[in-house]
Amino acid sequence: MIATKEKRSVRCAIYVRKSNEDGLEQAYNSLHAQRAMCESCIASFASEGWTALATDYSDGGISGGTLERPGLQRLLADIEAGLIDVVVVYRLDRLSRSLRDFLNMMHGFEERQVSFASVTERIDTTSSAGRLFLNMILSFAQFEREVAAERIRDKIASAKRKGKYVGGRPLLGYDVDREKMRLVVNAEEAKLVRHIFGRFCQVGSCMKVAHELNAKGHRMKAWTSKKGRAIGGGPWLKTDVHHLLTNSRHIGLVVHKGESFKGKHEAIIDRKTWDRAQSILDKNRNYRANQTRKTTTAILKGILRCGCCDAAMVPSYTTRRGKRYHYYLCHAAGKKGHDSCEVKSVAAGQIEGAVFTYLKDIFADPEMVARTFRGAMKQNSEPGAVEPTDHDEPQDLPTEQDVAAALRTIEPLWEELFLAEKERIVRLLVETVTVRPDGMSIRLRPTGLITLAAEIGAEELEPEEVTV
Secondary structure (H helix, E strand, C coil), X not given: CCCCCCCCCEEEEEEEEECCCCCCCCCCCHHHHHHHHHHHHHHHCHHXXXXXXCCCEEEECCCCCCCCCHHHHHHHHHHHCCCCCEEEECCHHHHCCCHHHHHHHHHHHHHCCCEEEECCCCEECCCHHHHHHHHHHHHHHHHHHHHHHHHHHHHHHHHHHCCCCCCCCCCCCXXXXXXXXXXXXXXXXXXXXXXXXXXXXXXXXXXXXXXXXXXXXXXXXXXECCCCCEEECCCCCHHHHHHHHCCHHHHCEEEECCEEEECCCCCCCCHHHHHHHHXXXXXXHHHHHHHHHCCCCCCCCCCEEECCCCEEEEEEEEEECCEEEEEEEEHHHHHHCHHHCCCCEEEHHHHHHXXXXXXXXHHHCHHHHHHXXXXXXXXXXXXXXXXXXXXXXXXXXXXXXXXXXXXXXCHHHHHHCCHHHHHHHHHHHEEEEEEECCEEEEEECCCHHHHHHHHHHHHCCCHHHCCC
């Protein structure tokens, strides 16, 4: 009796995709048609053991330019689990429209000994010739997409030069005539736009205008996407007001790459009002730039954070009766308004003084020094700890007694140190200072005390060496 070789079962996964949702509600749609073609292809290889898996690997209404597709992710997960031998698609671009993503997937397929087959292009990657042909087709497909994208960009540029509407986010003051693809003035919204320009010319503050709009119940423009999703309609931020004030469509212009062209739509704002608003914006911009360039003492810059908003607190100041007052402002509150944050701002002298006092107490408290030292040593000895550098952590680490003794020399000299010297010590020792409505917390750098103690020991700091 002659032994027959057992035929191996080849598990074939069918992946289908459609970019938009048009027609997907039908009983028999594009996804069904793609699967039927793939099943016919698999059936033609039945003699070689090919069998179609029943698992659904489909994505409807999702672009092939992204890998974030539920059906594709299920497919990749099952490949990783060793449940698939061949991936079958109706056409190459059903799997991906990105050459880079496609090649990465092909590399992953090869690593797990998974083949790939396309019904339309008749590609089979089980051979080197098939892989070469696949790469050639993908290269031409990528070239075709890039050329098509260039043509689209050229058409958009040409349309903008003619002042035409070419789509984009809806603009307050206008509705879109989809049939004629043009902007049509919305009388009610246009009235609000004129009010915003007028109030800004009076008060000169985007933040104040935004607060007034929200207080009166006005909201950002709302619209519904083609997929039926509600977008916009939120409260006004100062950035939203600024964006509206600088959108030249409101004076009947269309801008393309820095050039302005007369639009086909009607202007809402007259040129005099527009120029007045732009002049105020320019003055505000120049004022902020000048204040930024001025040297201000900000010891906790980059260290201080708002505990309510989990945002950085940035240095700023105000001038009253000729005297300058420094403070730290919550960055989130600066964008959304003070009402959005409980902390809002803190006086610079107050918070910096509190940090100085905390550090001074550390220098005078041997137990706190010892506790911090042990914590730093524990972190330094943990597996995977970063190798110390000359600045961050001296190679000849001091002992616990050395640290306590060296830091005790700082405490009586603290008040005699220059502000720049205090700032350096703060930045060396403090990682973050978090401010909350009920207080603050300070997080020390694990090796900061050791580094500072080592430097003091190396310099043999004595009281008479400090310049006063």
